[in-house]
Amino acid sequence: MAEKYTIGVDLGGTQVKAALSDDEGNFIAKLKERIDKDSAKAISDQIIRIARSLCSESGANSTDLKSIGIASTGPLDLRKGGLINPTNLPFKFVPLTKPISRELKIPTLLVNDCIAxxxxxxxxxxGKGLDNLVYITQGTGIGGGAIVDGHLLSGKDGNAVEIGHIVIDYMGRLKCGCGKRGHWEAYCSGRNIPNFVRMKLRGISKKKIRDSLLFKNVRGDFSKLSSEILFKSAKCGDDLSSELVEEIGRLNAVGFASVINAYDPSLITVGGSVALRNKKLVIGPIKKYVKDYTRNRTPRILITPLGEDVGIYGAIATVLKSET
Ligand SMILES: [Zn+2]
Structure with missing residues (x-):
């Protein structure tokens, strides 16, 4: 019998998600686990175990598998086939493609999650049928992938669309996780939104802050602030939180405008935990303000219809592309 199934894996900072799929992107079985952080080797062992569970759960044989694609947050070393100094894992190198393809005896592809x-x-x-599109993720960090004139952009080191590090503040008031200042991600990513809020609060009256639901929700201690608390407070109608969310949206619009001016897409889809959990509050202000900063014609901007599975779909699409 011909091999018919692909396994798509989305390796994030805390979770690994995977699905067994046919070539049309129909998931036969799906699994989600916390990443096993016991050792660098434990992660490839976990993916091998998940692949076998997906097969047994769906009655597929290991000989039905043609390949496995892994979409992962970086930084990646594609030559060695693993993660190098990953932000959320305490290892210098996490080998993936070699141990997995050796054990499962199928080709294993590794790809940057945003490119996927x-x-x-x-x-x-x-994006079906489109030749010019961009995917932007607003989660723990900010990243993107772009297809321009039908070509998937990569760059000399695979970092052609590192849009989270676009400079949106030349004064460089906030420092980015990469070590440089003024980058979009330093203001608007899930991890850094609290830094931005604390900076803005210095210019707001103490009374307004003390009267806000936000103040109550952090119990008066802004070191406890998270992006979840900010968006939750805004959804409850808190004025201060809503103003801050609007301001974050304006900065997002500055970032989106740079992407539009550089790549001229006809569609931008948006994913990532912050965007998926707060669809209207994220997309609304971007659409409202982006025209203030663009020169190019504004594209359609929408939340990805693939939702949380966009990484798995991307891993499968990467495998399919490699076959053509
Ligand atoms: Zn940066």
Missing amino acids: GVLGEKVFGA
């Missing part, structure tokens, strides 16, 4: 995202969107999502 835009491919997944084009093959399975809102």
Whole structure:
């Protein structure tokens, strides 16, 4: 019998998600686990175990598998086939492709999760039939993938669309996780939104702060602030939180405008935990303000219809692309 199934894996900072899929992107079985952080080797062992569970759960044989694609947050070393100094894992190197393909005896492909995202969107999502599209993720960090004139952009080191590090503040008031200042991600990513809020609060009257629901929700201690608390307070109608969310949206619009001016897409889809959990509050202000900063014609901007599975779809799309 011919091999018919692909396994798509989305390796994030805390979770690994995977699905067994046919070539049309129909998931036969799906699994989600916390990443096993016991050792660097434990992660490839976990993916091998998940692949076998997906097969047994769906009655598939290991000989039915043709390949496995892994979309992962970086930084990646594609030559060695693993993660190098990953932000959320305490290891210098996490080997992936070699141990997995040796054990499962199928080709194993590794790809940057944002590059996978835009491919997944084009093959399975809102980007079908389009030659110019960008995928932007606003989660713990900010990243993107772009297809321009039908070409998937990569760059000399695979970092052509590191849009989270676009400079949106030349004064460089906030420092980014990469060590440089003024980057979009330093203001608007899930991890850094609290830094931005604390900076803005210095210019707001103490009375307004003390009267806010936000103040109550952090119990008067802004070192306890998270992006979840900010968006939750805004959804409850808190004025201060809503103003801060609007301001974050304006900064997002500055970032989106740079992307539009650089790549001229006809569609931008948006994923990542912050955007997926707060769809209206994230997309609304971007659409409202982006025209203030663009020169190019504004594209359609929408939340990815692939939702939380965009990484898995991207991993599968990467495998399919490698076969053509
Ligand atoms: Zn940066």
